[in-house]
Amino acid sequence: MTIELTKEARAEAIKSIERYFEENMEERIGNIAAGALLNFFVEEIGPVIYNQAVAESQDRLRARIDELDIEVHEDEFQFWRKYDNGRKGRK
Template sequence: MYLRLSQEQKERIIRDIKDYFFEEHAEEIGELAAGNFLDFMVKEIGPYLYNEGIHDARDMLEQKLMNLDEDVQSLEKPVHHNRD
């Protein structure tokens, strides 16, 4: 899995990473270090997050299909058997 980020998204995330390291660890890191950290996170953690998103989407679709099935079943007309 390869996560595609626009250049604007990468730049924003790199700024956020740099801010995080400064605010949480009082450590200034450069663009290269923040970019490398982003690449590592995307490569190592990205698949876990992606898979969770897929599972969430599957659960939502299953629920919607169940609701749709119930709606369709509610349209069925009762069948009366005439007995002579």
């Protein structure tokens, strides 16, 4: 699966890379170079982050599924218990 950024997210990411270089490196980086660096990170490191996010989502879903029987559990054969409890009050 190819990881793609929206046009807006890509533009913001490039601005962020340019600012990072401006504030933390001894030389500036241009728009084209920042875009190339972004492409490299998305292609090289993006899948690692993506796969980790998928694994964490799976873990969360498994935990929710494990709790599902507790959340939606209904006691069985309750009709006569309700009837018998109401009847005991009449005696």
